[in-house]
Amino acid sequence: MLLLSREDILSVFTMRDAIEADKKAFVLHTKGKAVVPLRINIETESKEGQCMFMPAYVGGELNMAGVKLVSYFPANAEKGIPVVPATVPLIDGTTGLVTAIIEGTTLTQIRTAAISGAATELLSNPDSKVAALFGTGGQAAAQLEALMTVRKLEEIRIFDALPGRAAVFVEKQQQLADRFGVKLIEADNPKKAVTDADVITTVTTSATPVFSNDDIKPGCHINGVGSYTPDKRELPTELLRRAGRIFVDNREAVLSEAGDFIIPMKEGLFSSDSIAGELGDLILGNVEGRRSKDEITILKTVGFATLDIVAAAEIYKKATEAGVGTVIRL
Template sequence: MINLTKQDVKDCFTMRDAIEADKEALAHYSKGQAIVPLRTNIDIATRHGQALFMPGYVEGEKDALGIKIVSVYPDNVQKGLPSVPATMIVMNPETGMVSGMIDGTYLTQLRTGAVQGAATELLSRPDAKIGALIGTGGQAECQLEAMLTVRDLEEVRIFDLDFSRASAFAEEMALKFGVRMVPVETSEACVTDADIITSVTTSKRPTFEARHIKRGAHINGVGAYTKDMCEIPKEIIKDADVVIFDTTDGVMQEAGDFIQPLEEGFVNENQYNGELGQLINGEIKGRQLEDEITIFKTVGSAVLDVVTASKILEAYQKKSKN
């Protein structure tokens, strides 16, 4: 059985590889070729922890099977351990045998950045030059890398509630990617005139105002994953020309910023156009005009984990033979 660390994955699998894997995963999902049960959440009350189990199976040219185990143990910080450790178990779909384990924390960051990258590639204007990133937590670097992988951006504004953290992140990323990174002190400065906006926070209120978004912009909502979280303002959702989800079931169960305006009657279901997999499969349309505002929302799905993990393992094995 193969056990891959974060560095092992980085050595054999690129962001571009992950973007293509996520496209394939969502295309199969939207065709009904995936089995993704609701995740099992076991509350370990005596230890102030939770254990989450996220299985999935995808039937395709190459089947993919596996389960991601994510634990949430806040007290681990005091023990010098990760508070949210994660492991991806890859299984052989022909035999049911476990064929490998992958660092689940990095896998989650990679496939989440990649699904945003896939949406940005399919929905944003090809001539986009200015990016905006709101939030500099653990997901931020992969989100930034994905935007830079699919679009030739000249500048990315970085906003965080902690300006010193935004500045440190911007400095580090400028050195890593060789692109101008501009830390800003307000979300208005971040999103004004931006072509691509990615918000990756756990905020319970919108991270920017709709009136600051220009025509032709593409917006990614990545961070909010509960009914009380809300990154994307309802006004821009109503004004948007195209609104697409990673999985409709997932977003409609978990994403507060899209559930709340629907329940309030501020928007109707017809304003939600469908899934990214449907766009990839040619079943629905995305951006048609340069001045359209497009929105993509992701809450994640085990289908992304199992397909990406399977391809990572395949890439590692191929590299090891050469």
């Protein structure tokens, strides 16, 4: 069995690798090659944290299974430990043996950001120059890298609802942005962040929309990544009604978990019929993507375990080839 740490993962698995792995996962999911029960969410007695279990089996050429053990404990930030800790055991589909145990926080950050990267590559205007990123938590740095990996951006505005956090993030991440020739700018309000933005990624835990539909220009692409429970949303209803093409990563999961859709559906202001398809459908050519330069496109993701298993398998393969990781016997 191979143990793979954060450092091991980052030494063999790039953001481009993650984007391609996610595209592969979307296709396998859409083709029906994956068995993915809805994730199990268990809230702690104190109501201060959630433990989540995300199992999946992916067949086809992969033939791997696993489960992501992931938790959400907001108070961890004050303790200097991950708010969303995770671990992924990877199971060989032929023998049933656990072949690897992979540090799941890093895997989750990269594969989640790669969803936005893939959607931005597939749906945003190719000449996009300005982006906005909402949220500066544990996901934000990887989301930033994903945006810069798929588009030749000139400027990314950073907004966080908590005062001072955007400025700290900009200072900390400018070195990464310099590698891509991108200027990071602190935005002191949502309007300044999104005005004339070509691409927007939201990765917050907000219960209410984080920007106004009125401030979104024609042709913008939006990745809704953060809020993932039925009672929370980042995207305004008016934007959903205005968008020309709306895609999801996993239709069943999004319609069960995403308040961005569930809340306006209960209000009678949005219909699931407005969803053009899953990203797998788009990659396979089953549905049409962006149809004009001025069309607004949206991707809503809540994540699903196929992404973790495919990414974990790719990481395991690359680590084995590179001789990276620690071999143990239980």
